[in-house]
Amino acid sequence: MNIYVKRTSRVLIFIIIFSYLFVHFTYVFREPLSHTREHLMGFYSEKKNTVDVAVIGTSCTFSAIAPMQLWEDHGIAAYNFCTNVMLENTMRYAIREILKTQSPRLFIIDIAPFMNGYGIVDTMDEQTSGDVQVLRYNTDGLRLSKNRFDLINEVVLNRKKRLNYYFDLMFYHSNPEPELKNWNWNMPSAYKGYSNLQVDVMFPDTYEEIKTEPCTVSEGEMKILDELLNEIERHNAQVLFIVGPYWPVDDRKEAIGKAEYLKSYLTDRGYAFLDLHEHLDEIGMKGSEDYSMDYNHFTITGAVKNTRYLGDYISRNYDIPDRRNEEGYEKWHREYKEWNEKILPENIEWTKRVRQEYIDRQEEKSK
Amino acid sequence: MAFNSGKFLLFFPCAVIVYFILPKKLKSIWLLACSYCFYMAWNPIYILLLMFSTFVTYMSGIVLDKQVKSGVQAKYRKMTVAASVVINLGMLAYYKYTGFAFEILNRFLTGIIYTEPLMGGVVPDIVLPVGISFFTFQALSYTIDVYRGEVDAEHNILTYALFVSFFPQLVAGPIERSRNLLVQVRNIGKKRLWDYEGIIRGLMLMLWGFFMKVVIADRLSAITDPVFNDQAAYGASMRILAISCFAIQIYCDFAGYSTIAIGAARVMGLNLMENFNTPFLARNVKDFWNRWHISMSSWFRDYLYFPLGGSRCSKKRYYFNLFITFLASGLWHGAAAKYIVWGALNGILQIVNRIWQPYWKRLLSSLRIKENGPVKYLEMIISFITFTLTLIVFRANSLKLAVEYALHIFTRPDYRQFITERTYRALASDRDMIINLIAIFILLVVGVIRKNKGKMIDEYLTGKNYPVRVAVMMFLLFFILLFGQYGEDVYTQPFVYFQF
Incomplete structure (x- = not known):
């Protein structure tokens, strides 16, 4: 063999082995930040082109929709591609990431990130450890790829800090608890991106509707929204925008006003919009049972009720196939069994317990 | 720019790739430029010290060479070496030992010779230029080696400057000798440097x-x-x-x-x-x-x-x-x-x-x-x-x-x-x-x-x-x-x- 060919091939082999190991060690050492990585890792384990409904949103979204309930009721193969505190900017990259391996017939996009206004991107500059965590939520669940690098370029404003995000091993290498099961970053998950949150809120079961004047959204956020719409149009994707079944509380008038403004903006642009907040009674949401952290995060019971309503809406309005009797979905049957026999009852039990603890704490305080 | 910094991990491959691409005549100049950039990454102004030390020892080499060729008496050659040593060690002493000297003088002589501590007891705050102990010693070794006739004086100041400032060993050694490094620096551009192994x-x-x-x-x-x-x-x-x-x-x-x-x-x-x-x-x-620390130990030995x-x-x-x-x-x-x-x-x-x-x-x-x-x-x-x-x-x-x-x-x-x-x-x-x-x-x-x-x-x-x-x-x-x-x-x- 020619000496130059031999040397070049040796260097190439070295680079390939290094790259392979580097990527996979990165996954092994990634720190668990909340449940983010389990959400997205599970998505990467789905077979190509098997997910029909992809849900994009934040913690409000992943606690509101239980994909396995859609499977049980309608045979809809759905996945919550959500992260904690998803920034408005991230939604565009989420679409790109999903389309790498799946061709969903419907994207459900929760506008909660715009309502909550986390990602007014010019303020997200690693000022505090909280900011670091938000940025990590958004970036570290994704596999190493160009799309991930592009997202980092957009949301991590401090250029000097980007290297730490591109190659998150630099940030996580001192993690004392590496997890070998993360090796391929595709651990199957019967949760399908659903997750619930600590219960530390209870509302009364009766409510009064809040009267809000539609308020405007900042120029920066509207620009991000328009970029999101351009992305949707570029892929010719079918999209349903939603607002979760938030509980009407007085101090969130501004956020609710924003939702109303965005609803009118999006419907004017011809997009389908489902405001679940307007159907609280039909969904059967109860202030004392179905909310967890605040007015727009949900317990498992809230998620099941909401998902049932949403599933009915989707099956009425969209042509999403029932996959329950199709080949290639054996994994979904197994996972549904796990969900139904283990995860769901355990979550209901857990919610009851932590709610009781919350009630006990409140009573203790009132004494 | 420390070796374990992100900057160096970018700097080094760029420096090396350009070094191999450039025509032979420009390789030394490129390495010199890289070396000065490397040093300036700490404190740009201190590059002047490096240049000064380089100039003084370079000139001492030239003068010694001329003195040898014109048969000047040994005592004059000694004076040339002494001047170079005094200037370089003086620079080192100023930046490294002034504060310490003030402390010692104030501690032991106040009340004996002075009634009040020197400068009101305030120790001069002189920032130590990084690597000064290394490059002054390396430059001095050249002067002494030329004086001893162990190495020929270098007439090309760029070649000599690269010997003093070669970035891999500039700030923390090894303290190189002209017999080894200067000879190799002279050969940059003359022999093939690309060597896979x-x-x-x-x-x-x-x-x-x-x-x-x-x-x-x-x-x-x-x-x-x-x-x-x-x-x-x-x-x-x-x-x-x-x-x-x-x-x-x-x-x-x-x-x-x-x-x-x-x-x-x-x-x-x-x-x-x-x-x-x-x-x-x-x-x-x-x-x-x-x-x-063989390079330092052998420096003091020699x-x-x-x-x-x-x-x-x-x-x-x-x-x-x-x-x-x-x-x-x-x-x-x-x-x-x-x-x-x-x-x-x-x-x-x-x-x-x-x-x-x-x-x-x-x-x-x-x-x-x-x-x-x-x-x-x-x-x-x-x-x-x-x-x-x-x-x-x-x-x-x-x-x-x-x-x-x-x-x-x-x-x-x-x-x-x-x-x-x-x-x-x-x-x-x-x-x-x-x-x-x-x-x-x-x-x-x-x-x-x-x-x-x-x-x-x-x-x-x-x-x-x-x-x-x-x-x-x-x-x-x-x-x-x-x-x-x-x-x-x-x-x-x-x-x-x-x-x-």
């Missing part, structure tokens, strides 16, 4: 250097620094652990830097001198100093110890020469009383070693113990412990604290508590300790190979087949990436020897 071996050395620095030295500094910075809070066992860790830390820090420097130079087709040769496998303090008379004189004078040489080497390390005491301590140990050795050999012989038998391990341990104990003076924040540190070790043992309560866990978890021990074991294995086979890691691996080389390099690479101290929110130390 040389590049691979250079990269292997760099990798090993990074392993020593980022994994071993920096991980151990997380144990040593807290103990020395708050020694009252730690018992005897932790102090022993800390000083033992410091011995390994400083070795890996400095030898790691030197190894990266040697590797980086080799990538570019230049060979730097070896700076450390398994000092912890030395059998006595004399042997130790032949293996530790330019101070030999001119003083070396060992070819009376015993008294011989011991005096040894003592002075080590005293000077201590002072070279830093402007503080502790460094002078450390140097003196090493000088005394050298003298004791010279006196003790014949008795030791006689004792072994009378007990019929082979010199090269297992007793050598005992000697190595004694040598390590001796050096480690001297380091208490070197590392402690003051002489007073050093004495307290040492006395506490010997007078207030708490070993049982250390073992039963595992008090080290206050500074390093069990997992950290295991990683540290694995890393030190690897260091030991590489050291034993170096000593027994006479080969550095790059040379040893070159003799192995490709899969073995790849496996070893991958292992080191990922050990650094996974367990090294780097990145944000991780405790890291600058290279210790930068401060000298």
Whole structure:
């Protein structure tokens, strides 16, 4: 063999082995930040082109929709591609990431990130450890790829800090608890991106509707929204925008006003919009049972009720196939069994317990 | 720009790639530009000092050359050398020792000669230019070598400037000699520099250097620094652990830097001198100093110890020469009383070693113990412990604290508590300790190979087949990436020897 060919091939082999190991060690050492990585890792384990409904949103979204309930009721193969505190900017990259391996017939996009206004991107500059965590939520669940690098370029404003995000091993290498099961970053998950949150809120079961004047959204956020719409149009994707079944509380008038403004903006642009907040009674949401952290995060019971309503809406309005009797979905049957026999009852039990603890704490305080 | 910084990891490949692409005539200029950029990354203004030292020694070389050719008397040549030495050492003294000198003068002479402390007792705040002790010594060695006729004067100032400022060894050595580096710098552009094996071996050395620095030295500094910075809070066992860790830390820090420097130079087709040769496998303090910071030790040997008379004189004078040489080497390390005491301590140990050795050999012989038998391990341990104990003076924040540190070790043992309560866990978890021990074991294995086979890691691996080389390099690479101290929110130390 020619000496130059031999040397070049040796260097190439070295680079390939290094790259392979580097990527996979990165996954092994990634720190668990909340449940983010389990959400997205599970998505990467789905077979190509098997997910029909992809849900994009934040913690409000992943606690509101239980994909396995859609499977049980309608045979809809759905996945919550959500992260904690998803920034408005991230939604565009989420679409790109999903389309790498799946061709969903419907994207459900929760506008909660715009309502909550986390990602007014010019303020997200690693000022505090909280900011670091938000940025990590958004970036570290994704596999190493160009799309991930592009997202980092957009949301991590401090250029000097980007290297730490591109190659998150630099940030996580001192993690004392590496997890070998993360090796391929595709651990199957019967949760399908659903997750619930600590219960530390209870509302009364009766409510009064809040009267809000539609308020405007900042120029920066509207620009991000328009970029999101351009992305949707570029892929010719079918999209349903939603607002979760938030509980009407007085101090969130501004956020609710924003939702109303965005609803009118999006419907004017011809997009389908489902405001679940307007159907609280039909969904059967109860202030004392179905909310967890605040007015727009949900317990498992809230998620099941909401998902049932949403599933009915989707099956009425969209042509999403029932996959329950199709080949290639054996994994979904197994996972549904796990969900139904283990995860769901355990979550209901857990919610009851932590709610009781919350009630006990409140009573203790009132004494 | 430290070797273990992100900047260097970008800088070095760019510098090397352009270096290989450029036409032969421009290679030296490019390397000089890179070297100046490298130095200016710390404090741009201090580049003037580097240029000044370069200019002074360059001119001294030219003048000496002319003096030799025109048959000028030796005393005039001596004056030329003296001028160069005075100017360079004067510059070094100003930046490094002014503050210390003021402190000494104020402490001992106030009330005797002065009624009030000089400058109101305020010590001048002079920022020490990084690497000044290294490049002034390297430049001075050139002047002296030209004077001695050991090397021809360099007439091309760019070539000479590159010899003084060659970036891999500019700020922390090895302190190169003109006989070695200048000759190679002259040949840049004249011979083929692209050498696949040389590049691979250079990269292997760099990798090993990074392993020593980022994994071993920096991980151990997380144990040593807290103990020395708050020694009252730690018992005897932790102090022993800390000083033992410091011995390994400083070795890996400095030898790691030197190894990266040697590797980086080799990538570019230049060979730097070896700076450390398994000092912890030395059998006595004399042997130790032949293996530790070789470029500095040999500098003092060639330019101070030999001119003083070396060992070819009376015993008294011989011991005096040894003592002075080590005293000077201590002072070279830093402007503080502790460094002078450390140097003196090493000088005394050298003298004791010279006196003790014949008795030791006689004792072994009378007990019929082979010199090269297992007793050598005992000697190595004694040598390590001796050096480690001297380091208490070197590392402690003051002489007073050093004495307290040492006395506490010997007078207030708490070993049982250390073992039963595992008090080290206050500074390093069990997992950290295991990683540290694995890393030190690897260091030991590489050291034993170096000593027994006479080969550095790059040379040893070159003799192995490709899969073995790849496996070893991958292992080191990922050990650094996974367990090294780097990145944000991780405790890291600058290279210790930068401060000298």
